[in-house]
Structures are given as C-alpha cells and as structure tokens.
Amino acid sequence: MNLRAEAFSSELLVVGNVLAICILFWRMRKVAWVALSQSQLTGWLGASTLIAVLWQLQTGIKPGLSFHLLGASVLTLVCGRDKALVGMAAVVLTNCAYGQADWLAAGWSWLLGPCVGIVIADHILHLSQARLPANYFAYFFANGFFGAAISFVAAALCLLGFHALAGTYSASYLLEEALPYYLLFSWSEAFTSGLVIAVLVIYRPQWVESFDDKHYLK
Numbered sequence: 001m002n003l004r005a006e007a008f009s010s011e012l013l014v015v016g017n018v019l020a021i022c023i024l025f026w027r028m029r030k031v032a033w034v035a036l037s038q039s040q041l042t043g044w045l046g047a048s049t050l051i052a053v054l055w056q057l058q059t060g061i062k063p064g065l066s067f068h069l070l071g072a073s074v075l076t077l078v079c080g081r082d083k084a085l086v087g088m089a090a091v092v093l094t095n096c097a098y099g100q101a102d103w104l105a106a107g108w109s110w111l112l113g114p115c116v117g118i119v120i121a122d123h124i125l126h127l128s129q130a131r132l133p134a135n136y137f138a139y140f141f142a143n144g145f146f147g148a149a150i151s152f153v154a155a156a157l158c159l160l161g162f163h164a165l166a167g168t169y170s171a172s173y174l175l176e177e178a179l180p181y182y183l184l185f186s187w188s189e190a191f192t193s194g195l196v197i198a199v200l201v202i203y204r205p206q207w208v209e210s211f212d213d214k215h216y217l218k
Contacts, residue, residue, distance in 0.1 A: 002101035003109045003159075004063045007168040016107035023115070024089055027082045043200075043207030044079040048087035051075060052094045064168060065178050066100075067185050070155060072117025073148035074193045077210045078200070081122040088114030112158045117151040124150060125210055136216050140198055143210070148193030149186045156182035 005013055036044075051071035058068035071091075075084040092110045095101045101109050121143070128142040160178060164171045169178075200208050 002058075002064070002066050002095060003105035003112075005102035005104035007064055008105065008108075008166055010104075012166065013104045013107070016105070016111060018107070020089075020107035020110050020115075023111075024085060027085050030082045031086070039206040040079065040209065043204075043209070044075075044083050044087060046207070047071075047075050047078045048090055051088070052091045055091055055095050056098060056100065058100065061178065061181070062169070064163065065159075067181060069189055069192055070113060070117050070152050071193070072114050072155065073121040073143065073151045073189075074196050076118050076121040077125065077143055077147075077197055078208050080209050081118055084118045085115060088118065108162065112162055113155045116158045117155040120151040120154045121147050134215050136201070139211065139216050140194065140201070144197035145190045145194035149190035152186045152189040153183065156186070 051069075051074070054069045054071060058066045060066035072084065072088060075087050078084075079087065089110055092101070092106050092114065095109075096103045096106050124147040125143050128138065128147075132138040132142055156179070160174045160182070163169045164174055197208070201211050205211055205213060
C-alpha cells in the first residue's frame with residue numbers, strides 16, 4: 001500500500017501531507033506521553049518496530065499497488081488508537097527511508113492505509129466490547145482475526161478508490177486485477193494478526209492495552 005509520487009499531481013500530494021500532519025499532531029496531543037508505563041512503551045515500540053520490519057517484505061503488480069501485511073489492527077489492540085496512529089506514521093516514514101515508498105506521497109500512504117485500518121479496528125474493538133460476551137475467545141476472534149481482515153480490506157478499498165478517482169488506474173482494472181489479490185491477502189493479515197495477539201495475550205498481557213484480565217477472564 002505504498003504510493004508513488006509520480007502518479008499524482010503535486011497539489012494533491014501537498015494536500016495529503018498537510019492533512020496527515022494536522023491529524024497526526026491532533027491525535028498526538030491526546031496522548032499523556034509522560035504518564036506511559038514501561039509496559040505500555042515496550043508494547044508500543046516493540047509492535048511498531050516489528051510492523052516496520054514486516055512492511056519490507058512486500059510484492060506488487062504495479063507501481064502504487066503493493067501487497068504487504070498492514071498491522072494496523074495489531075497495533076491498535078496493543079497500544080490504542082492514538083499511539084497506533086503515531087507508530088504507523090513512523091512505519092510509513094521508515095518505509096520511505098528504505099526506498100519502498102516516496103516521501104512526497106507519505107501523507108496519502110498513511111491516510112489511506114494505516115489511518116483507515118486503525119480507525120476501523122478501533123470501532124470494531126468498541127463494538128465487540130459492547131455487544132459480545134466478555135471472554136477471551138470473543139476478543140480474539142472478533143478483534144485479532146476478523147477485525148484485522150476487515151480493517152485490511154477497508155484500507156485496500158480506500159487505496160483502490162483513491163487510484164480510481166485520481167485516474168492512475170481504471171476502475172475496471174482495479175476491480176478485476178487488484179481487488180481479488182487484496183481480498184486474498186486479507187486472510188494472511190487475519191491469520192498473522194490473530195496469532196500475534198494470541199501469543200501476546202498469553203505470555204505478555206501487560207503489553208496489550210485493550211486486553212483486561214478482569215474483563216475477559218472473570
């Protein structure tokens with residue numbers, strides 16, 4: 001989900017970068033950074049670093065249409081929405097530093113991929129907490145597995161819609177040649193995210209802010 005700057009106008013790229021910076025600073029101010037515990041910092045920094053590494057393992061069919069694990073759902077469950085947005089911004093910038101994406105398109109790469117995925121994952125988390133039984137399996141399947149798949153598909157649809165509206169690829173090409181691969185890749189996202197969350201909750205539950213022993217393991 002790494003965009004290439006040459007496919008878009010400079011005005012559109014500037015709008016994306018400005019919008020991304022404004023949203024990022026707005027959400028950063030919502031985090032009480034000085035009050036974070038050691039376990040919260042460890043979970044956030046560790047998960048962000050792992051996702052940055054996994055983003056380097058990617059393939060693509062066309063410029064701007066790459067396939068890699070997103071990790072937005074995992075990071076949201078580990079550290080919450082706002083810290084996840086900051087962590088994924090660092091992941092996008094790391095990807096640009098390694099030449100996997102363009103600096104000028106970093107804003108839209110963050111907005112259309114990680115930002116969308118994190119917002120969707122956060123909504124699924126709150127919905128599952130309100131509507132589903134408070135047990136480990138409900139948490140795992142609703143958020144770690146299905147939540148990851150849904151957030152990945154949502155981010156993919158936003159990316160493809162952006163390409164279609166910008167005219168970089170035709171809508172028919174995106175629907176026939178790109179969308180099926182993203183739908184298939186969503187199961188890899190679901191399996192990997194579910195596995196990571198399951199392991200963390202079992203062995204390092206203190207790193208996962210969204211998991212409360214008192215709530216899920218009464």
